[in-house]
Amino acid sequence: MPASARFNGAKKDAPKAHVGIRAGIGASEYSNLDRPLALATGVGGIHLDFKVAKVPVYIETGAYYMDMGTRLREDYRWRYYEIYGHYDNRYYDRSYYRDGHYYSSGGDRRDDGRRYTIHNHSILVPLAVSYHIYLNDKIVLQPFTGVYGSYGFTSKDMDFGLREGVSVSFGHFNVSLGVNAGLIDQKQKTDDVWVEEAQHVSLFFGLGVNF
Numbered sequence: 001m002p003a004s005a006r007f008n009g010a011k012k013d014a015p016k017a018h019v020g021i022r023a024g025i026g027a028s029e030y031s032n033l034d035r036p037l038a039l040a041t042g043v044g045g046i047h048l049d050f051k052v053a054k055v056p057v058y059i060e061t062g063a064y065y066m067d068m069g070t071r072l073r074e075d076y077r078w079r080y081y082e083i084y085g086h087y088d089n090r091y092y093d094r095s096y097y098r099d100g101h102y103y104s105s106g107g108d109r110r111d112d113g114r115r116y117t118i119h120n121h122s123i124l125v126p127l128a129v130s131y132h133i134y135l136n137d138k139i140v141l142q143p144f145t146g147v148y149g150s151y152g153f154t155s156k157d158m159d160f161g162l163r164e165g166v167s168v169s170f171g172h173f174n175v176s177l178g179v180n181a182g183l184i185d186q187k188q189k190t191d192d193v194w195v196e197e198a199q200h201v202s203l204f205f206g207l208g209v210n211f
Contacts, residue, residue, distance in 0.1 A: 011134045014056035020047040020174060022064070024206030030070040030118075030186060030198035039117065041067035043204045047174075049130065056132035060144055061125065068152060068159065068180075068200050069120040069188075118188050118195060124150040124180070126163050142167040148180055155188045159200055174208040 023044040029037065045064030052059050128146025135141055148163045165178020182200035 011056055011132070012054055014051060014132055014134070016051045018047070018049045018058075018210045020208050020210035021045070022047050022062075022174070022176065022206040022208035024176075024204060026066055026202050026204035028066065028068050028070060028200065028202040030195065031181075031201040032198055037071035037115070039067060039069050039071045039119075041069075041202075043206055045124075047208060047210075056134070058130045058132060058142075060128040060130050060146070064124045064126070066122055066124050066150075066202065066204070067119055068122040068124070068150060068182075068202060069118045069154070070195075070198075070200075072116040072118070120152040120154045120186070120188065120200075122150045122152045122154075122159070124148050128163055130167070138171050140169040142169065144178070152186075155186065157186065157188075159184050159186065161200065165204075169210065172210050174206075174210060176206045176208065177204070179203050 021044075023042075026041045026043040027038040028041055029039060043064060043066050045062055047060070047062045049058040049060040051057070126146060126148045128144040130142045130144035133141040133143075143166045144164070146163050148161055150159045151157075152159065159182045161180055161182035161184070163178060163180050165176060167174055167176040180200065180202045184199070185197045186200055187196045188194075
C-alpha cells in the first residue's frame with residue numbers, strides 16, 4: 001500500500017547536519033538617524049547547521065557577505081552659529097576657528113533630493129537556534145532565533161546584534177527570510193557626513209541549496 005506523507009513536528013530521524021550555500025538580496029539602514037533610506041545589498045555565503053537534540057533542534061552558523069551600511073536623505077540650508085567646540089552627535093559638518101571661538105555650519109534641514117550613501121562591506125557570522133518542523137516528507141519549516149557578529153571592512157569596526165527569521169526547505173532547496181538588529185553604535189565618515197550613535201538594522205531574503 002502507498003505510504004502517505006504526514007505532519008511530523010518532532011522527527012527523531014532528521015539529518016544530523018546540513019551544509020549549503022545561500023544567495024539573495026537585503027535592505028540595510030541605520031535605525032535611529034533622522035532620515036534614513038534603505039541601502040539595497042547583495043547577500044550570500046555558506047550555511048551550516050548541526051542537530052543538538054533527539055528532536056530536530058539545530059544550531060545554525062556560517063559566514064555571509066552583506067553591505068551593512070545605509071543611505072541618507074539630508075541636506076542643510078547653511079547658517080553659521082557659535083558652538084564653542086560642540087558638535088551634533090549624528091552629523092558633524094565643516095567647522096572653523098575664528099576670533100577665539102569655534103564655529104560650525106548648521107541650520108534647518110531640508111529635503112532637496114540629495115542622497116548620501118554610506119557603505120559598510122561586512123562579513124557576518126550568525127549563531128542561532130532553529131527547530132525543524134516537518135510539514136511532510138519534503139517540506140520543512142525552520143524558524144530560527146539568535147545573534148550575529150560582524151566585521152565591517154569599510155568601517156573597520158565590529159557589530160553585534162539579534163537575528164530572527166524563518167526558512168522553508170523543499171527537499172534540497174531552501175528559502176529564507178529574516179532580520180538583523182544591531183546593538184552596537186556604528187561610527188562612519190564620508191566626505192559629506194559623519195555618523196555616530198546609529199545601530200544597523202537589515203532585512204534579508206535568500207535562496208539556497210543544501211548538499
